[in-house]
Amino acid sequence: MSTVFIAFQTNEETRPIIEAIELDNPAATVYQEPAMVKIDAPDELVIRRETIEEQMGREYDLQELQVNLITMSGHLSEDEDTFTLSWK
Amino acid sequence: MDTPVNKKKLSLKEKYSYLTRDLAWEPSYQKKEDLFPYATYEGIKVHDWSKWEDPFRLTMDAYWKYQAEKERKFYAIIDAFAQNNGHLKLTDARYLSALKIFLQAISPGEYAAHKGFARTGREFPGVGPQVACQMQAIDEIRHAQTQIHAMSNYNKFYNGFHGFADQRDRIWYTSVPRSFFDDAMASGPFEFMIAIGFSFEYVLTNLLFVPFMSGAAYNGDMSTVTFGFSAQSDEARHMTLGLECIKFMLEQDPDNVPIVQKWIDKWFWRGFRVLGLVSTMMDYMLPKRVMSWREAWDIYGEENGNALFNDLARYGIRPPKGWGDAAEAVDHMSHQFMLALYQWNFGTAFHSWIPSDNDMDWLSKKYPNTFDKYYRPRWEHIKKLEANGTPFKNYGLAKNCQTCQLPCVFTEPGDPTTLCHRETEYKGEHYHFCSDHCRDIFQEEPEKYVQAWLPMPQLFQEPINGDLEAWMKWVSLVDGEDNGDYQGSHDQTSFEKWREMATSN
Numbered sequence: 001m002s003t004v005f006i007a008f009q010t011n012e013e014t015r016p017i018i019e020a021i022e023l024d025n026p027a028a029t030v031y032q033e034p035a036m037v038k039i040d041a042p043d044e045l046v047i048r049r050e051t052i053e054e055q056m057g058r059e060y061d062l063q064e065l066q067v068n069l070i071t072m073s074g075h076l077s078e079d080e081d082t083f084t085l086s087w088k
Numbered sequence: 089m090d091t092p093v094n095k096k097k098l099s100l101k102e103k104y105s106y107l108t109r110d111l112a113w114e115p116s117y118q119k120k121e122d123l124f125p126y127a128t129y130e131g132i133k134v135h136d137w138s139k140w141e142d143p144f145r146l147t148m149d150a151y152w153k154y155q156a157e158k159e160r161k162f163y164a165i166i167d168a169f170a171q172n173n174g175h176l177k178l179t180d181a182r183y184l185s186a187l188k189i190f191l192q193a194i195s196p197g198e199y200a201a202h203k204g205f206a207r208t209g210r211e212f213p214g215v216g217p218q219v220a221c222q223m224q225a226i227d228e229i230r231h232a233q234t235q236i237h238a239m240s241n242y243n244k245f246y247n248g249f250h251g252f253a254d255q256r257d258r259i260w261y262t263s264v265p266r267s268f269f270d271d272a273m274a275s276g277p278f279e280f281m282i283a284i285g286f287s288f289e290y291v292l293t294n295l296l297f298v299p300f301m302s303g304a305a306y307n308g309d310m311s312t313v314t315f316g317f318s319a320q321s322d323e324a325r326h327m328t329l330g331l332e333c334i335k336f337m338l339e340q341d342p343d344n345v346p347i348v349q350k351w352i353d354k355w356f357w358r359g360f361r362v363l364g365l366v367s368t369m370m371d372y373m374l375p376k377r378v379m380s381w382r383e384a385w386d387i388y389g390e391e392n393g394n395a396l397f398n399d400l401a402r403y404g405i406r407p408p409k410g411w412g413d414a415a416e417a418v419d420h421m422s423h424q425f426m427l428a429l430y431q432w433n434f435g436t437a438f439h440s441w442i443p444s445d446n447d448m449d450w451l452s453k454k455y456p457n458t459f460d461k462y463y464r465p466r467w468e469h470i471k472k473l474e475a476n477g478t479p480f481k482n483y484g485l486a487k488n489c490q491t492c493q494l495p496c497v498f499t500e501p502g503d504p505t506t507l508c509h510r511e512t513e514y515k516g517e518h519y520h521f522c523s524d525h526c527r528d529i530f531q532e533e534p535e536k537y538v539q540a541w542l543p544m545p546q547l548f549q550e551p552i553n554g555d556l557e558a559w560m561k562w563v564s565l566v567d568g569e570d571n572g573d574y575q576g577s578h579d580q581t582s583f584e585k586w587r588e589m590a591t592s593n
């Protein structure tokens with residue numbers, strides 16, 4: 001097992017995003033750090049557009065994630081619907 | 089007139105392919121080798137450039153849109169910071185030393201990265217990396233500009249910020265990152281990508297930016313948090329490009345594996361040496377600490393690095409040669425380097441100080457196996473000298489390592505009481521090194537490193553000729569203002585006076 005992670009700035013825009021990630025990734029651990037939130041997950045982490053849209057109550061383009069991203073680890077694969085980090 | 093138009097939005101993949109891949113063409117009246125003359129001499133074999141994908145699939149239209157948004161957020165906060173005397177909200181003006189080092193040593197590195205990526209984007213024959221490198225080149229110049237802009241506000245009030253451009257070129261401690269970037273820029277495009285895209289961005293920037301920004305947040309420095317976050321939002325893309333580049337080389341041809349391994353060994357160690365400065369910032373310069381250098385290394389170096397190297401093992405890649413020595417050095421380097429900065433602080437354009445009892449207790453807790461045994465006694469001794477009116481100043485000059493350009497102040501692996509020193513002879517001249525790894529790097533490319541400009545020998549050359557005052561002038565260091573101990577400095581007295589004015593009538 002290897003850990004993948006992603007970190008975002010702590011702000012109003014990322015709050016629903018982090019909630020969506022927690023819903024979609026029950027194995028993930030969320031760390032609230034000064035001014036940032038870091039999320040670790042074993043081997044894989046999936047971010048889904050639909051879940052974010054439900055949490056935000058508006059349409060969302062996954063490329064918007066880049067505005068508040070701080071760092072990440074793992075191989076990325078991204079399309080319209082999902083943003084996946086994995087070590088497999 | 090009313091022909092129905094197909095309104096279906098392009099998928100991300102289609103958009104990426106139209107706006108990136110389809111921008112390329114096969115040359116018809118020039119040879120490809122003439123258009124891209126630097127693509128093969130490093131020995132990297134590429135059979136299919138179309139295999140290079142940017143996993144973010146970022147196209148220029150989206151790029152400008154999101155970058156503009158980042159800039160608007162950045163300037164909103166920078167303006168608010170200046171309007172509200174944000175500098176007086178700092179925990180303490182000692183914190184500014186970390187910022188001064190950042191401005192003198194790291195921001196010019198952003199500018200160098202910009203130049204390097206602009207060139208690399210031109211030199212790669214594949215359109216995927218061309219576009220990604222161009223975006224990164226623009227990101228990096230934005231980082232340099234926003235950092236300088238954000239810190240210019242501190243320059244209105246405090247010493248040590250004014251001469252960063254001269255200091256980047258001339259002062260001794262900045263030559264460590266400068267030579268790192270110069271070395272990368274003087275390499276071919278593939279090695280440049282391993283140096284900056286992979287080693288610096290993927291393996292090391294987390295250790296620099298993430299704890300540093302948390303540190304800024306903890307110490308009340310809203311302006312640095314802002315430029316840090318704004319830059320870091322681009323870093324995820326840079327890291328991805330670095331990782332993509334390394335996978336691409338390894339998958340294209342098995343002959344690439346040993347070349348890539350050699351670069352990983354070299355650039356990991358060079359990057360690790362640059363982080364020596366960062367370790368002192370984290371362990372010694374933040375009035376309110378966030379995590380120790382050791383703790384940051386455990387998360388972002390050890391854990392993250394191992395995940396990466398486990399993954400690359402399937403291509404036949406092993407962890408960098410210096411990995412084990414680095415893990416051991418992490419418990420010593422900040423202490424050894426801070427002792428060096430303190431004893432030469434007549435020659436630094438930032439302040440240092442003897443750690444307080446409280447600071448030392450924190451360091452003992454964070455470094456249970458090393459601090460009390462090796463470093464507390466030295467600080468206690470220095471403290472006694474100071475109290476007796478004979479503060480410890482070292483006017484001797486250390487040898488510089490010919491490769492990493494640090495003064496040779498680090499100790500032997502396995503023996504923290506003996507200085508580590510290596511040497512070699514090349515064409516009748518003697519060269520000195522801080523470690524086995526720096527010597528090995530030299531021996532791979534001696535003709536490159538014999539040309540290195542070193543800050544200590546410079547003191548005896550034109551226009552300095554051994555005159556300390558002339559040297560200070562030459563590096564834009566104002567004696568008695570920019571340098572020396574924090575205790576009794578202008579920065580200390582100004583900050584205390586202004587804060588007093590801000591909180592009373």
Ligand SMILES: [Fe+2]
Nearest residue numbers: 198228231319
């Ligand atoms: Fe940058």
Ligand SMILES: [Fe+2]
Nearest residue numbers: 289322323326
């Ligand atoms: Fe970068």
Ligand SMILES: [Zn+2]
Nearest residue numbers: 489492522526
């Ligand atoms: Zn060295």
